[in-house]
Amino acid sequence: MKLAQLTAYLESLAPLAYQEEYDNSGLIVGHPDSEIHQALISLDCTEAVVDEAIATGCQVIVSHHPIVFKGLKKFNGKTYVERVVEKAIRHNIAIYAIHTNLDNIMTGVNARICETLGLKNSRILAPKHQLLKKLVTYVPVAQAEEVRSALFAAGAGNIGNYSEVSFNAEGFGTFKGNEHTNPYVGEPGKRHREHEIRIESIYPANLESKIIMALVLSHPYEEVAYDLYPITNQHQQVGSGMIGELENAKNADAFLAFVKEKMHASVIRHTAFTGKPIKKVAVCGGSGGFLLKQAIAAGADVFITADYKYHEFFDAEGKIVIADIGHFESEQFTQQLLYEIIQNKFVNFAVRLTKVNTNPVKYYI
Numbered sequence: 001m002k003l004a005q006l007t008a009y010l011e012s013l014a015p016l017a018y019q020e021e022y023d024n025s026g027l028i029v030g031h032p033d034s035e036i037h038q039a040l041i042s043l044d045c046t047e048a049v050v051d052e053a054i055a056t057g058c059q060v061i062v063s064h065h066p067i068v069f070k071g072l073k074k075f076n077g078k079t080y081v082e083r084v085v086e087k088a089i090r091h092n093i094a095i096y097a098i099h100t101n102l103d104n105i106m107t108g109v110n111a112r113i114c115e116t117l118g119l120k121n122s123r124i125l126a127p128k129h130q131l132l133k134k135l136v137t138y139v140p141v142a143q144a145e146e147v148r149s150a151l152f153a154a155g156a157g158n159i160g161n162y163s164e165v166s167f168n169a170e171g172f173g174t175f176k177g178n179e180h181t182n183p184y185v186g187e188p189g190k191r192h193r194e195h196e197i198r199i200e201s202i203y204p205a206n207l208e209s210k211i212i213m214a215l216v217l218s219h220p221y222e223e224v225a226y227d228l229y230p231i232t233n234q235h236q237q238v239g240s241g242m243i244g245e246l247e248n249a250k251n252a253d254a255f256l257a258f259v260k261e262k263m264h265a266s267v268i269r270h271t272a273f274t275g276k277p278i279k280k281v282a283v284c285g286g287s288g289g290f291l292l293k294q295a296i297a298a299g300a301d302v303f304i305t306a307d308y309k310y311h312e313f314f315d316a317e318g319k320i321v322i323a324d325i326g327h328f329e330s331e332q333f334t335q336q337l338l339y340e341i342i343q344n345k346f347v348n349f350a351v352r353l354t355k356v357n358t359n360p361v362k363y364y365i
């Protein structure tokens, strides 16, 4: 199939608009219209992973971490980043990254950690703002249902577990077309009054062009009247970190032993136990320190993440147990997650998990 088919599907699940500002998710190397037969999944795209792609005949590497974060100015093979990009281009291997956009969805990296730990009632810890907008349009009564359905099909009207959400009010619209018009109802040069429905519906901003296209194609008027409003609501299903609950509370000692085993962690660096049993668990794969305040505010007893620095551990202030399990360890199930996402959708397409352990951190125990 074409590379674009794979990337379009991945981006329908984890839109690029959901990535953090510093990130560089998306197609980093390669042409969307190139043919692909086999993909290699990895957490990091290192030289060893590119070599593995060459040896196993993969045309695309789908990696969680982008190999390129900032602009590259020279290509002399001086750094591993330059060498990876150069080698991939020389061997016609595409590199695709699905990073914080995969972290930020309800079925992404953090959801997989919650599942691994058996957490219930998991939700996004820090939902994102500025991802939703509102559409208001005015449709003749007879066509309202058709327009509503077209908007829903294009992705409007989803709130939490509810779909096809809209508000509808009846009223009348007026319009007068000039001599260049051919109005659907009424005559040019005469003010027309039409019984209309005002339809309002919320939509993800990244689907705006698709939704406007659906509106214009389903609406009977020559000139479709609509308003697009920015709204500041949180998107409950998109954001950083997740929080959930253990079926049965555990004491902190037993809980960390459980996490160590489930997450295959060689070691867990943690703050002092608070004396409270562990019931509410906040998680963030990778560097999640920026979410500590939200984890405390949400009442989490423990925060499982990675990349904590010495001084940052003090911020626990006896209110929560910070548990740093290692960056690679916290995200290791992401490879399996990507494997399943791609294999379940493209059953006849070959997907391979890397055999390279890309973790740059070694533990001397």
Ligand SMILES: [Zn+2]
Binding pocket: 065, 285, 286, 287, 327, 331
């Ligand atoms: Zn990471």
